[in-house]
Amino acid sequence: MSSGHLSQDEFFDKLGHLFNHRKSSDHGAIYLTQKRLTYDPSEQSTTAKLFPDLLPDKPLPIIIKATNGKSKRDRSDKEKLSTVVQPHELEAFYVRYADVCKAGMTLLKPRDKSKKKAKAKKKKATS
Amino acid sequence: MPYFKTSQEWLDHSVALLEARPSSTRVTTRYSIKPVKPRKQTTTSSGDESSTAPSGPRAPRGSLVLKTYDPVSGVTLKYRTTKAAEVTRLMSAALGRLGKAMAGIQDVPEETMQDADAVETPQGEQTPQQVATGGGAGGGGGKKKKKGKK
Numbered sequence: 144m145s146s147g148h149l150s151q152d153e154f155f156d157k158l159g160h161l162f163n164h165r166k167s168s169d170h171g172a173i174y175l176t177q178k179r180l181t182y183d184p185s186e187q188s189t190t191a192k193l194f195p196d197l198l199p200d201k202p203l204p205i206i207i208k209a210t211n212g213k214s215k216r217d218r219s220d221k222e223k224l225s226t227v228v229q230p231h232e233l234e235a236f237y238v239r240y241a242d243v244c245k246a247g248m249t250l251l252k253p254r255d256k257s258k259k260k261a262k263a264k265k266k267k268a269t270s
Numbered sequence: 271m272p273y274f275k276t277s278q279e280w281l282d283h284s285v286a287l288l289e290a291r292p293s294s295t296r297v298t299t300r301y302s303i304k305p306v307k308p309r310k311q312t313t314t315s316s317g318d319e320s321s322t323a324p325s326g327p328r329a330p331r332g333s334l335v336l337k338t339y340d341p342v343s344g345v346t347l348k349y350r351t352t353k354a355a356e357v358t359r360l361m362s363a364a365l366g367r368l369g370k371a372m373a374g375i376q377d378v379p380e381e382t383m384q385d386a387d388a389v390e391t392p393q394g395e396q397t398p399q400q401v402a403t404g405g406g407a408g409g410g411g412g413k414k415k416k417k418g419k420k
Contacts, residue, residue: 165303169330172302177365179372181293202373212300230373237369241362248301250332251354 148206151236154226155243158209161222162247165211172212175244180206180227202230207240273348277336277356280349281364284338287345288371295340297368299361305330336360338368 149157165171180203204227213221228236274280288295306329331352338347351360 165301168303169305170303172300175299175301176296177369177372178296179293179374202375205369205372228369230370230375233366233369233373233375237362237366240365241358244299244301244361245354245357248332248334248354248357250303250330251334251357252331252352254353254355 149224149226151226151228151232151239154207154209154224155239157222157224158243159247161209161211161224162243165247166249173247174208174210174212176208178206178208180204204229205233207236272346273350277349277351277360277364280336280338280347281367283347284368285371287338287340287347288368291340291342292372292374294342295338295372297365297372298337298339299365300335300337301332302335303330303332334360336364 161173165173207226207228209222209224211220211222274283284297333350333352334357336349339345
């Protein structure tokens with residue numbers, strides 16, 4: 144991740160493009176990863192070093208990454224995005240994140256009412 | 271590599287894993303699209319074999335897999351869905367809660383979720399969550415829990 148992190152606006156923008164690009168093909172994947180962004184542990188005291196992660200003195204930012212899953216063979220096609228979310232921005236970030244994902248994940252099954260009805264009927268019959 | 275039946279179970283275990291290993295655990299969401307194979311026609315009477323003509327181009331299907339993975343202990347927790355109805359809740363509520371746990375925000379509010387088709391299941395199945403007290407203890411956590419009979 145030497146390319147540096149994007150701002151959240153840029154990240155969402157490019158994530159949208161990533162999803163759009165996927166829409167036009169019939170296969171492939173998008174990977175989204177989130178993880179705590181840790182700092183260099185060398186500046187911590189010994190006791191903090193033993194269990195540095197259990198008791199952070201202050202909330203830490205997290206990093207969100209997105210790729211289109213290309214590696215090695217198609218390295219030139221690989222797209223990598225990342226952004227850092229500060230603790231106080233989490234709520235707002237996830238609202239937008241969910242919106243972008245919902246808009247992008249178009250090939251999932253829509254809510255199927257008929258199936259649900261059949262299930263409920265079956266349940267009634269058994270009880 | 272257990273797959274959980276409900277997103278709530280997955281979330282409970284993932285939160286427990288994150289509490290035990292907040293710095294190394296990552297959550298990956300994979301949205302993948304696979305082409306649907308056209309059904310092979312059983313009739314061999316047609317002489318032209320090269321045209322496998324499917325009855326119609328079927329739209330490829332997507333699926334969503336949520337994976338919580340801790341590379342240190344090797345614990346992997348997974349949940350898979352194909353329902354669009356779950357996306358918003360999973361991405362916002364579930365990942366948001368895990369994000370807060372990652373950030374180290376302590377007072378995480380309890381949120382309960384239900385799968386789109388699990389609304390009719392009795393509440394008794396929501397067994398109390400087994401909290402992984404240590405990093406290693408989380409390893410078998412997924413397999414221990416058996417769901418009640420349907």
